[in-house]
Amino acid sequence: MSRSAGIVGLPNVGKSTLFxxxxxxxxxxxxxPFCTIEPNVGIAAVPDPRLDALAALFRPEKTTPAVFRFxxxxxxxxxxxxxxxxxxxxxxxxxxxxxxxxxxRAFDDPNVTHVFGxxxxxxxxxxxxxxxxxxxxxxxxxxxxxTARQAKSGDEAAKxxxxxxxxxxxxxxxxRPARTFPAGEEEQALLRExxxxxxxxxxxxxxxxxxxxxxxxxxxxxxxxxxxxEAEGAEVIVLSAALEAELRALPPEERxxxxxxxxxxxxxxxxxxxxxxxxxxxxxxxxxxxKEVRAWTIPAGARAPEAGGVIHSDFERGFIRAEVVAYDDxxxxxxLARARELGLVRLEGKDYVVQDGDVITFRFNV
Numbered sequence: 001m002s003r004s005a006g007i008v009g010l011p012n013v014g015k016s017t018l019f020x021x022x023x024x025x026x027x028x029x030x031x032x033p034f035c036t037i038e039p040n041v042g043i044a045a046v047p048d049p050r051l052d053a054l055a056a057l058f059r060p061e062k063t064t065p066a067v068f069r070f071x072x073x074x075x076x077x078x079x080x081x082x083x084x085x086x087x088x089x090x091x092x093x094x095x096x097x098x099x100x101x102x103x104x105r106a107f108d109d110p111n112v113t114h115v116f117g118x119x120x121x122x123x124x125x126x127x128x129x130x131x132x133x134x135x136x137x138x139x140x141x142x143x144x145x146x147t148a149r150q151a152k153s154g155d156e157a158a159k160x161x162x163x164x165x166x167x168x169x170x171x172x173x174x175x176r177p178a179r180t181f182p183a184g185e186e187e188q189a190l191l192r193e194x195x196x197x198x199x200x201x202x203x204x205x206x207x208x209x210x211x212x213x214x215x216x217x218x219x220x221x222x223x224x225x226x227x228x229x230e231a232e233g234a235e236v237i238v239l240s241a242a243l244e245a246e247l248r249a250l251p252p253e254e255r256x257x258x259x260x261x262x263x264x265x266x267x268x269x270x271x272x273x274x275x276x277x278x279x280x281x282x283x284x285x286x287x288x289x290x291k292e293v294r295a296w297t298i299p300a301g302a303r304a305p306e307a308g309g310v311i312h313s314d315f316e317r318g319f320i321r322a323e324v325v326a327y328d329d330x331x332x333x334x335x336l337a338r339a340r341e342l343g344l345v346r347l348e349g350k351d352y353v354v355q356d357g358d359v360i361t362f363r364f365n366v
Contacts, residue, residue, distance in 0.1 A: 003069070003098040003280060003282075004041075004068075004069035004070065004071050004096075004097045004098060004099075005068070005069070005070055005071070005097060005098065005099040005100065005101050005203075005276045005279070005280070006070075006071045006073045006093065006094050006096075006097035006099070006100055006101065007019050007070060007071065007072050007073060007101045007103060008073050008094060008100055008101070008102055008103070008128065009102055009103035009104060009105075009124070009128065010105070010114075010115055010116075010124050010127065010128065011115050012112065012113055012114065012115065013103050013104065013105040013124070013207060014103055014105065014207040014241040014242070015072055015073070015103045016040070016072050017241040017242060017244075017245050018101075018103055018205065018207070018239075018241040018244065018245075018272075019040060019042060019070060019072035020245055020248070021241060021244040021245040021247075021248045021269055022042065022044045022070055022269055022272065022273065023042025023043060023044050023070055024042070024248060040071070040072040041069065041070070041071050041072075042069075042070050042072075043067045043068070043069055043070075044067065044068050044070060044269075044273055045065040045066070045067055045068075045273075046065055046066040046067060046068055046273055046274065046277055046284070046295065046297075047065075047266070047270040047273060047274065048065060048066065048284060048295055050284075050286070050295075050327050050357060051063065051065055051286070051293065051295050053331060054286055054288050054293045054327075054330075054359070055293045057288075057330070057331070057334070057335070058288050058289060058290060058293050059290075060288070060289065060290055060291060060292050060293045061290070061291055061292065062291070062292045062293075062294075063292070063293050063294070064292060064293070064294040064295065065294075065295050066277075066284055066295040066296065066297045067297075068273055068276060068277055070101075070276075071093065071096075071097050073093045073094055073097075091131075091132075091135050091197065094132075094197055094200075095195065095197060097200070098200065098280055099200055099201045099202070099203070099276060099279050099280050100200050100201070100202045100203070101202075101203050101205055101272070101276060102125065102128060102202050102203070102204050102205065103205045103207055103241075104121045104124055104125055104204060104205065104206055104207065104225055105119055105121065105124065105207055105221075106119070106121055106206040106207055106208045106212075106219060106221035106222050106225060106238075107119070107207065107208050107209040107212065107219075107221070109209065119221065121206070121221050121224050121225045121228075122224050122225075122228055125204075125225070125228055129175075129177060129198065130175065132177065132197040132198040133172050133175065133176075133177060133178075133198050135197050136172055136178055136194075136196040136197055136198050136199075137169065137172050137173070139194055139195075139196060140165060140168055140169050140172060140194065140196075141169070143165060143194065144162070144165045144166070144169060147161050147162045147165055148162060160186060161186075161190060164183075164184075164186060164187040164190050165190070167181075167187070168181055168183075168187070168190075168191075172198070177198035177199070177232070178191065178194075178196040178197075178198045178199035179198060179199050179200065179201060179202070179232070180232055180233075181199075201234075201279045201280070202232075202234050202279075203234065203235055203236075203237065203272070203275055203276055203279050204225055204228075204229045204234055204235070204236045204237070205236075205237055205239065205241075205272065206221070206222045206225045206226075206236055206237070206238045206239070207239065207240065207241050208221070208222060208238060208239070208240055209240060209242075210240045210242060210243045212240070213238065213239060213240040213243060213268075214240075214243075214262055218238070222236075222238055235275055235279075237268060237271055237272055237275060238268070239268035239269070239271075239272070240268075244267060244268055244269050247259075247267055247269075248269070255267070277297075280299075281299060281300045282297050282298070282299060282300070283297075283298050283299070283300050283302070283354065283355070283356040284296065284297060284298075284356055284357065285298060285307055285354050285355075285356070285357070285358045285359070285360055286327070286357070286358070286359045286360070287311070287359070287360060287361070287362075288336070288359055296310050296311065297310070298310055298354060301353060302353070302354050303350060303351060303352060303353055303354065304319065304321075304322040304324075304348055304349070304350060304351075304352040304354060304360075304362075305319040305350050306354075307322075307354045307360065308322070308360075308362045308364065311362070314364060314366045315362050315364050317364075317366055318364040318365045318366035319350055319362070319363075319364050320363040320364055320365055321347050321348065321349055321363050322347075322348045322349075322352060322360050322361070322362055322363070323345055323346070323347060323348075323360065323361040323362075323363065324345070324346050324347075324348050324352070324354075324358050324359070324360050325339050325344050325345045325346070325358070325359050326344070326355070326357060326358060326359075327357035327358070327359055328357070329344040330344070330359050336359075
């Protein structure tokens, strides 16, 4: 699946450094605004210990993880909704992604330029949020005008839509993002049509210095970001982008030794990827055999034929049934053959909703 998360924030807060650490793409990162102009795109493997366990069980020729697409988007400044700075590019590129990883500077360093001359995480978040909301207000305003004309002509559906649009406009006018709008069923359908920027789900990344990260005690900057995120039901991940970039450059064995020395079980990047993956409501199922063990990505609620279609369109078009075993059951059985003997492998039809961790063999005929 090609859905993606955009890495956004003010200029020079560590977006490209984080992007490089996540993807190894080598995008330019420098101490001046607008280092990134055209968005950089990279792919990161989704860390999943279940895939490693299945690979150990089946010993396949190839093991393929699920992947996540990240987009490093140009830094935004005040006035972007009016085209200031690289605002037009920013708003266009963010419209193309499905979720936002909002990188917020949470460290003090006189040698690293800040566009406002000081570090204030809440102010910085507000700048980004405000520009997205202003752009959304333009979108909603245009739709309001059109719907109002239709409502005056006696269109009942337009009258109902007008009420929802007016409520949404008032919500945005109050400085609140569309993702916090308390929408009913009809208003949710309206939101899906509008493709509002501030409706996209957000994961906040608090970028701290290496010493603060390894110390583990939240700084005042981090606490401010956490309070802001909690107020809107969002998640915060604290990391040092510079440290993560250094770790990315190390051989795997040295990286493991470094993490162990500081009592860390994994890199912060692993948590970022998994959290971004969950943010979009994705689920993972597996196919497993001697040739390949592979993780596949589907949206929550996907049924068996749709999951098969992710592998190949013929699987969905000619779907007959799915042979399904839960990951935990398969691991306990020790082999697929033993799982069958124990009656743990189920035959599921086209209405089966695939569960996270299912190991599936598809039967089809075209």
